[in-house]
Amino acid sequence: MTGNARSAASSPHRPEPLPPAPGEERSPALALVNTLTTRGGTPVDELDTPRRAARWLADRRLTDDGLSLDAAELDGLHRLRQAVRGLLDAAVTGRAPDARWVESVNRALSAAPVTATLAWPAGGQPSRHTRVAADRPVARALHRLADDTVSLLCGPDAEALAACPADGCARLLLRTHGRRQWCCTRCGDRVRAARHYARRRAAADLSTD
Incomplete structure (x- = not known):
């Protein structure tokens, strides 16, 4: 993200956050790409500062509360978001x-390989666990x-991945319901209002002919 865009995104007049798009609750990768949107032509970045990024990671249980990100870790999160967005867009468009x-x-x-471990408490049953081997919590979160990106692209949800068709909306969603098209009610209402206006204008044009 450019310096100008980041400055605009961190403006004190930040718009109200949008409700989660369908599918975000089960795919943190989808939620990640939807943290960078355009509202009224202005970029809005929910991860524009280390503090906001840390809060976002903790809210999704990707890290513990109280995490501090340094500049390099924030940049790494932004770079991964850009890559995930590109991959999901490619899946939606077929490019x-x-x-x-x-x-x-x-x-x-690869920066945080997963290792399998065996647990077998006294008097209990053996169980298999996985551990992400990384020194920093941010590396484990990334x-x-x-990993969720790979699961989304290669799993059954790939067919449900879609872009919100509302004009000016850049968010992605999972069509978890056959009739659901928009990422949120606000986009749906905006599209319906635009269609209604277009019909009224077309009718007015016909009446003046």
Whole structure:
């Protein structure tokens, strides 16, 4: 994100946050890409500062509360978001993705490899657990976001991935219901209002002919 865009996004006159788009509750990767939107032609970035990014990660249980991000970690989160957005857009449009996006996701996965561990408490049953091996909590969070990206692209939800068709909306969603088209009620109301206005204008034009 450019310096101008970041400055605009961190303006004190930030618009009210949009409600989560359908699918965000089960896909943190989808929620990640929807943190960067355009509202009224102005970029709005929910992760524009280390503090907001840390809060977002903790709210989605990707990290614990009280995490502090440094500038490099915030930049890494932004870079992964850009790559995930590119990959999801490619899936929606059917275009081939940029190889750099694939590399960015794979880098996040390899930076925090997963190891399997066995637990067998006294008097209990054995169970298998996985552990993300990384020194920093942010690296583990990026791994989970990258892993969810792969699951979203390669799993059954890939067919439900869609872009909100409302004009000016940049959010993605999962069509979890056959009749659901918009990312939120606000977009749906805006589109219906625009259609109603267009019909009235067309009728007025016909009446003056």
